[in-house]
Amino acid sequence: MRFAHLAVAVALGLAVVSACSDSTSGSTGGHSTTITVSNNSFNPTPDTVPPGQVTFNWVNASNSHNVTWVTGPGTLPANSSTMTTGTFQPTLVAGTYTYHCTIHSSMQGTIVVQ
Numbered sequence: 081m082r083f084a085h086l087a088v089a090v091a092l093g094l095a096v097v098s099a100c101s102d103s104t105s106g107s108t109g110g111h112s113t114t115i116t117v118s119n120n121s122f123n124p125t126p127d128t129v130p131p132g133q134v135t136f137n138w139v140n141a142s143n144s145h146n147v148t149w150v151t152g153p154g155t156l157p158a159n160s161s162t163m164t165t166g167t168f169q170p171t172l173v174a175g176t177y178t179y180h181c182t183i184h185s186s187m188q189g190t191i192v193v194q
Contacts, residue, residue: 115189117145122179125189129172134191136160136168145181152177 113132116123118139136147141164149156153175160168162183172193181187 115191117141117147117181120145120181120184120187122147122181122187122189126192127190128192128194131173131193133169133171136170138163138165138167141165144183145187146183147179148182150178150180 111128112124113129114135114137115125115127116139117136118141120143122136138145144162144164146162147160147168147170149159153173156177157170157172172191174193177191177193179189179191
């Protein structure tokens with residue numbers, strides 16, 4: 081009888097832990113509104129975020145980079161200046177945005193705003 085009670089307690093505990101786990105994790109990006117600009121890359125990309133402000137954060141950039149919008153819904157936000165440190169915070173509406181660094185052609189990114 082004690083074993084049955086223990087089994088029920090363990091099952092309930094697992095159900096509670098499972099219900100509290102993060103259901104937003106997935107394979108479609110970091111789901112973070114902060115994108116790191118460093119080492120000739122944007123990270124994460126692609127990324128899926130809610131509408132609103134997104135922060136591009138230059139971290140230990142060995143040389144200058146910028147964020148230049150290529151495509152997106154409606155009027156595109158302003159492009160960033162070229163910098164080695166700092167942040168850039170455009171506000172994005174629903175849609176898919178592509179961007180790149182005009183200095184480094186291999187630096188490209190995508191943000192899906194849902």
